Amino acid sequence: MAKIPRIVIVGGGWAGCAAAISAQQAGAEVILLERTDMLLGAGLVGGIMLNNGRMTAALETSFLGGHIMFEALEKTYRHRNISFPGHDHASLYDVIKVESIIRHLLKQRDVQIYFRSRVAGVSQTKEQVESVILESGEVVPADTFIDATGTSGPPGNCWRHGHGCVLCIQRCPAFGPRTSLVKMAGAEEYSLLKLDGSFGAMSGSCKLCPESLSLEIQERLKQCGVVVVPLPIDLVRPQKLKLKVCQQYAQNEFAANIILLDTGAVKLMTPFFPLEALRQVPGFELVRYSDPLAGGQGNSMRLLAMAYRDSTLKVDGLSNVLVAGEKQGPAVGHTEAIVTGFLAGHNAVCYALGIEPLILPKALASGALIAAIGDDLERNRPGYQSYTFSGAGFFQTMLENNLYSTDPNQIAERVATSNLTGIYNQALC
Numbered sequence: 001m002a003k004i005p006r007i008v009i010v011g012g013g014w015a016g017c018a019a020a021i022s023a024q025q026a027g028a029e030v031i032l033l034e035r036t037d038m039l040l041g042a043g044l045v046g047g048i049m050l051n052n053g054r055m056t057a058a059l060e061t062s063f064l065g066g067h068i069m070f071e072a073l074e075k076t077y078r079h080r081n082i083s084f085p086g087h088d089h090a091s092l093y094d095v096i097k098v099e100s101i102i103r104h105l106l107k108q109r110d111v112q113i114y115f116r117s118r119v120a121g122v123s124q125t126k127e128q129v130e131s132v133i134l135e136s137g138e139v140v141p142a143d144t145f146i147d148a149t150g151t152s153g154p155p156g157n158c159w160r161h162g163h164g165c166v167l168c169i170q171r172c173p174a175f176g177p178r179t180s181l182v183k184m185a186g187a188e189e190y191s192l193l194k195l196d197g198s199f200g201a202m203s204g205s206c207k208l209c210p211e212s213l214s215l216e217i218q219e220r221l222k223q224c225g226v227v228v229v230p231l232p233i234d235l236v237r238p239q240k241l242k243l244k245v246c247q248q249y250a251q252n253e254f255a256a257n258i259i260l261l262d263t264g265a266v267k268l269m270t271p272f273f274p275l276e277a278l279r280q281v282p283g284f285e286l287v288r289y290s291d292p293l294a295g296g297q298g299n300s301m302r303l304l305a306m307a308y309r310d311s312t313l314k315v316d317g318l319s320n321v322l323v324a325g326e327k328q329g330p331a332v333g334h335t336e337a338i339v340t341g342f343l344a345g346h347n348a349v350c351y352a353l354g355i356e357p358l359i360l361p362k363a364l365a366s367g368a369l370i371a372a373i374g375d376d377l378e379r380n381r382p383g384y385q386s387y388t389f390s391g392a393g394f395f396q397t398m399l400e401n402n403l404y405s406t407d408p409n410q411i412a413e414r415v416a417t418s419n420l421t422g423i424y425n426q427a428l429c
């Protein structure tokens with residue numbers, strides 16, 4: 001019987017949570033270290049799932065053996081199968097309820113979660129990390145590590161590249177800023193580089209307090225999940241679309257209208273909107289932001305700390321560190337984080353046991369997305385563009401290569417043809 005490997009995951013966002021489930025399903029002892037007092041990181045404020053090609057990627061990951069994550073998410077959906085400009089068959093999860101449901105799922109799976117456990121250092125021998133060191137001084141050793149610390153902030157980056165600390169859900173001032181295991185272990189990182197030469201990207205949506213909107217808007221949101229309010233012409237700012245990390249929402253409709261989605265909070269599909277201007281729109285006279293608290297001024301900056309990695313998600317120059325989520329490259333979204341999290345969790349166990357790690361084939365949308373980011377690294381243009389299954393360039397690639405499908409039977413068939421059905425559910429030791 002093979003030894004039981006110990007996997008330490010740093011960062012409990014969607015990527016870290018998916019990696020934890022996957023490594024546990026592969027038979028490992030799993031420790032998840034989270035800097036704050038809640039799981040899900042940026043996922044505490046998002047909510048949009050299954051829109052456009054994300055439906056394909058979610059079904060693929062389910063058939064690969066990651067279904068329990070999507071089954072848990074099912075319980076949290078407030079609205080299913082809705083459309084808004086440029087996006088079809090979306091489901092919206094409840095951002096207030098989702099964290100406790102995922103926390104329960106991980107605990108049921110015997111994942112050991114350490115909250116308020118910010119990694120502040122590493123101990124290593126050349127390319128091999130031996131343990132991570134928490135701010136408290138506690139040393140946590142493992143066979144393999146996964147850096148799932150995301151790319152949001154820290155405040156220095158929001159000051160340098162954005163509009164300052166806007167008090168977003170990452171709560172750096174309270175829990176200490178994001179730090180990167182990859183960087184502490186001496187590996188290189190890169191940033192998204194925008195066309196104008198500036199670095200990083202601004203988060204693309206805000207949250208409003210539901211009860212601060214007119215009763216009519218509240219009612220419509222509850223019923224339909226989406227409300228589109230045309231903006232008076234003097235409040236239309238198309239130049240703001242370029243700031244967005246989520247290029248799938250950089251369409252004129254998102255500048256000409258206020259687009260609201262009901263995620264438990266009210267998701268406002270724009271990176272920021274001056275409060276005094278927003279209050280001029282009928283129905284918004286009393287409106288207030290709930291995230292970021294300074295959403296009238298700006299939003300958090302992201303995609304400033306990505307790792308060079310191979311197609312198994314192992315970091316270049318480090319023998320036992322993998323990456324997942326935004327850390328593995330400019331792939332934006334909960335689904336993108338979950339998909340890469342599952343692969344990293346599985347492969348962390350493969351590396352610990354010395355068995356062949358998995359490379360997802362390009363015949364699957366998830367394999368194609370991971371390969372596309374890898375191609376940018378190989379062509380020496382890291383951070384040249386961002387990727388998502390849900391729109392912009394990569395969704396177009398999915399359409400052109402017949403990768404987009406919403407038919408579960410067709411996707412099950414593709415996964416089966418790749419000989420990978422249930423791979424994330426197989427114990428490796």
Ligand SMILES: Cc1cc2nc3c(=O)[nH]c(=O)nc-3n(C[C@H](O)[C@H](O)[C@H](O)COP(=O)(O)OP(=O)(O)OC[C@H]3O[C@@H](n4cnc5c(N)ncnc54)[C@H](O)[C@@H]3O)c2cc1C
Nearest residue numbers: 011013014015035041042046047048119150325326333334
């Ligand atoms: C405002 C906003 C709205 C969004 N809306 C959507 C949406 O509707 N749909 C969608 O699909 N995507 C959305 N996204 C994008 C999506 O949320 C992210 O791409 C994805 O969740 C990133 O997940 P992650 O796990 O890679 O990183 P994160 O969510 O950033 O998680 C990283 C975690 O690591 C922890 N951490 C950092 N440093 C350390 C350390 N040193 N020690 C321990 N822990 C550490 C952090 O506390 C955090 O919990 C949104 C993002 C934002 C910011």
